[in-house]
Amino acid sequence: MDTQNLIQQYDGDMYLRISREDGDKAESDSIANQRDLITAFLEKHPEITLRKEWVDDGYTGVNFDRPDFIRMMESVKEKKTNCIIVKDFSRLGRNFIETGKYIEKIFPFMGVRFISVNDDYDSARPRTASDNLIVPVKNLMNDAYCRDISIKIRSQQDIKRRKGQFIAPFAMFGYLKDPEDKHHLIIDEFASDVVRDMFHLVLDGYSAEAVADRLNGQGIPSPLEYKRLLGSSYKTPFRRNPKAVWTATAVLRILKNPVYIGTLEQGKRSSPNYKVKKQFAVPEERWAVKENTHEPAVSRETFENVAKILRADTRTAPGGETVYPLGGLVYCADCGRSMVRKNNSTADNPYFYYICSGSKEKSGCTSHSIRDILLEQAVFAAVRQHIRSILDVERTLADIAKLPYTSRQVKKTDERLKAKRDEVERYQRYRMKLHEDYTDGMISREDYIAFGKRYDQKAQEAGNAILSLEQEIDRLVEGKSEEQKWIAYFKRYQDIEELNRKLAVELIDRILVFENQRIQIQFRFQCEYEGAVALIRSVKHISPSLSPSSGREAV
Template identity: 65%
Template structure:
């Protein structure tokens, strides 16, 4: 009674299109499956003699954390045993048990889906699939979403995006118009370049782990850390002496407050620098390239040749569109990428020095 479908055939489909496909394939809905296995199950969602898949039921499955191993209980309750009617319990009162059972999908996939559901992913009236960049495009000036339009009146119709704020006369003074084909090609090229850059970073990190000068860098970082600790102690001593001078009447209150704020700022800056040095030392000691899951996340798409919905959602957080068809892409794991790049740069003064040491 159940059929299977290729994962590729579902990419970019809307919830309603998925529901229709499941019904066409005679795939049992959750309610019908429970009935089929003999479960005594009653649901208020049943509307027909045979419960069918709907967009709502598809979305309910997509939002259910049970598939990533999380058990949620206590969603409903009754005032007492005499009252049969059940009432919803606020979500912060639910009992949630992570890793309660084996997950059947990854947390990354589940979180990607949750993010998509919060964005605008409408389809065209005659289409089943969601456009590759739906829900990811935003105006670079006002921050509102970009909407897809069709230049149907032209002899050569094409799709393009404009700022929804401009379209609705909600404040943005420019349409930020950009053709869909140009945008998608530009995003594809940017993704390919980003992945190549990440592969270069991975190679560099692995090489750094095997270089003899890495231990010397650890020693230098440790010396800088000790210097920062001495700096912190110095300014703390200054603050203590400052308090004593104020108590003895040597300093006015105005000077006491001004100098105190200055020393506090110096201490804060030194503590932040010390914290960063501790991270650097740990990375050098452990080998920075070890356990870089975010690199593996991008590596699986190293040979991409076309932009599709799955790829866009997995790799991109958002895309900002500016005037004159300029775009700015915020990739997933952007912080980790920048940290790795900063770490590599901190080992030498210039890229040429990296090259001379055989790092790049």
């Protein structure tokens, strides 16, 4: 460049930027490469004194919301610098309109000499016709290149999400990125233990706020502080205090995230295009959801029980940390609305009771009032009775598997199964013979179609019968339903001594209260229980009097 006429002295700032999001090439566009190129240029221009270096590493060029660029422009406003040097136009920005505005309007207005080394552009030189053409064209090419890269990156990211690859820059609390595969999550032992404790505390009746207070009291670092302890440069706009602490919102965010059962839900938010960074919520049907992508931190059973608690209308006792044992589980048997807990105590006589919320709101239902202590006693008695009944079911199923009757039934059913399989083969032979007769002209097309449909229908009916017989043999041989996992679920509580929140949530779906204070409890795994009872009753060698009750305990 010709500098003979450039006698004015300038205080210059070099501006360096790189972003893989824009498709920048790591080698040629590296910060070090840009710095070396500009330094070599300044050695040939003694009229420019390098004042400061500004670096935006990892910031896209599609907008100018970059920390160091903003600080550099502040120094321009304060008259500390009057010259800006970049490697090329794309380092300043890749937005055609905004980049052109800075070059053509803002920099000249503020008296700033702008130099783009590789583009051989210096605003201190007289403008030529080629400058007027080349500058807009290059800015337009940078903009188009960025748009093309953005489309490719979005497409690649969507493919990775659909395949169950984790693409977020930071792993959520409880996990780490696998050192051997950055798109796979592995358990962080310390943080995952904290997550498990959070779920168990909620099952024990703690509210989200109480869980947050407990974690803060124990000095457990919040997700943001924990990322910092691990050396992460993670930043969030939600931080309001010098040190981030646990809040009820942070706790709920973890409790509701299916990532902790091994499921990735990605693509929940997006932006309109590469120029607009403001995000919007993506409809749920367009999320990328993939199960079993990594090791779960909590069991699905625990996650679903906590989700059930969070959906319920639950409140803690005044001055207490935990939720009432039956909070969110009690409903009116007539209108189906939830029952709310009321206080009608005096100084000498504490009295709490449940009342239908429909009655409270004057919607036509009656009160269905029942005292809390009576309800809890009745529920506790019913739970114990139901567990005893389930233990009887387990013992009876074990006995059925040993009975000679069962062996005879299995043999008899197996003979029926063989007969049905032979029947299917017979109809298949008929179908082949029918085709030969039609080919030889022995039957008409109408008869061929009619008989063919009939044979197909008979073969289908026999196939359905085979499936049913195979399932019946499995029941007779195993004598159990769902491998009796549901029985083990209840057996954990066979030695219970009192009703507590965790027990109520894990064993009970809902409690229905009738007007006469009669209650009906709908236990979990009702279908499995009734299926086991039906199997027991189908074995006529066993006395029906030994069969357990229906499983819907009424008191």
